Amino acid sequence: MTAPILVLHDVGDAGGGAPWRAALEEAGWPGPVIAPDLPGHAGAPPPVGGDYELAAAALDVLPLVPPEGERPVVLGVGVHGWAASIIALGGRASALVLVDGLGRPWLDARERMAETRRWLRAIAADEDAIAPPPPGADLDPRLRHGMPPHGSRRLAERAARAMPVPALLIETADDGAADELAPLFKSGATVARVPDRTPTLVAGTVCRAMTRGSVPGMSEGA
Numbered sequence: 001m002t003a004p005i006l007v008l009h010d011v012g013d014a015g016g017g018a019p020w021r022a023a024l025e026e027a028g029w030p031g032p033v034i035a036p037d038l039p040g041h042a043g044a045p046p047p048v049g050g051d052y053e054l055a056a057a058a059l060d061v062l063p064l065v066p067p068e069g070e071r072p073v074v075l076g077v078g079v080h081g082w083a084a085s086i087i088a089l090g091g092r093a094s095a096l097v098l099v100d101g102l103g104r105p106w107l108d109a110r111e112r113m114a115e116t117r118r119w120l121r122a123i124a125a126d127e128d129a130i131a132p133p134p135p136g137a138d139l140d141p142r143l144r145h146g147m148p149p150h151g152s153r154r155l156a157e158r159a160a161r162a163m164p165v166p167a168l169l170i171e172t173a174d175d176g177a178a179d180e181l182a183p184l185f186k187s188g189a190t191v192a193r194v195p196d197r198t199p200t201l202v203a204g205t206v207c208r209a210m211t212r213g214s215v216p217g218m219s220e221g222a
Contacts (some may be wrong), residue, residue: 002031002210003073003094006064006087008057009038010078010099010197011147014139016042020075023199027207034064034072038080040140046133052142054150057083065092075206076101077197079149085159088167095215096167099202104177107151115148160184168215170205172196190215 007020017035024033037044038057047056057080065072065087074093076084081101088096107115123129128141150156160181167189169178174193182189190209194201209215 002029003070004032004034005029005206006061006072006074006093007033007035008061008074008076008080008084009035009041010080011052012139012143012145013041013077016044018042019199020077020203023203024206027200027203029203029207029210036061036064040133040143042138043136046140052147054079054147055083055086058086062087062092067092070094073097075099075202077202079147082150085163088165089159089162091164093165095165096163097170097206098167099170099197100172102169102177102181103150103152103156104175105149105151106153106156112148112151115151119145119148156181157184160189161186163187166190166215168192168206168209170194170202 005024007017007024009017009020016037018037021033021035024035038060040046040052071092071094073095074084074087075097076082077099078101081098082103084096084098084101087093122145123142126141126145129145133140133142161184163186166187167185169182169189169191171178171191171193172195178191182191192205192209194205
């Protein structure tokens with residue numbers, strides 16, 4: 001049986017994992033599709049304490065990845081690409097798919113601090129975001145403002161050089177990030193581009209890569 005695929009949807013996707021699950025199943029992914037609603041999305045409660053951390057999604061979904069047995073293909077969208085990379089770096093994936101998930105734009109320390117300040121100010125100025133989220137809300141209002149990416153080229157390069165599984169790097173903008181980093185991936189990386197992050201477009205690209213065998217860990221029967 002083809003490996004399952006585990007999806008970490010983007011921050012701010014009010015629909016959570018359901019659109020990704022439907023898109024991958026419709027596109028013909030032949031194995032199980034695991035696409036949980038991450039905290040604060042699709043009515044899932046926010047994290048205990050209310051703090052969202054960039055890599056927390058890796059811990060949120062880790063119970064869905066058994067330490068033994070068939071390892072899933074892990075797909076991370078947007079800033080959750082970093083959490084997907086952490087799972088793969090920890091040896092719990094058969095392949096990695098990043099959708100705009102490399103951490104761009106690259107920022108120096110001063111720029112990262114400024115971006116974090118801008119993000120915090122946007123949340124503080126949003127009355128809905130600073131109030132407790134209403135029970136059963138589709139999206140925690142704080143997440144409407146997204147989360148800053150890690151923004152570190154050095155961190156992205158280190159992750160690529162240590163990555164133990166093949167990767168598919170899907171980008172919606174031809175900014176050169178995937179082309180720059182793909183040669184650094186220890187187990188190889190394939191680059192693909194789509195017009196946007198619509199689940200149906202991404203799912204079709206992922207399933208075609210599997211069918212063509214262009215990403216070894218995603219081949220039929222892998």
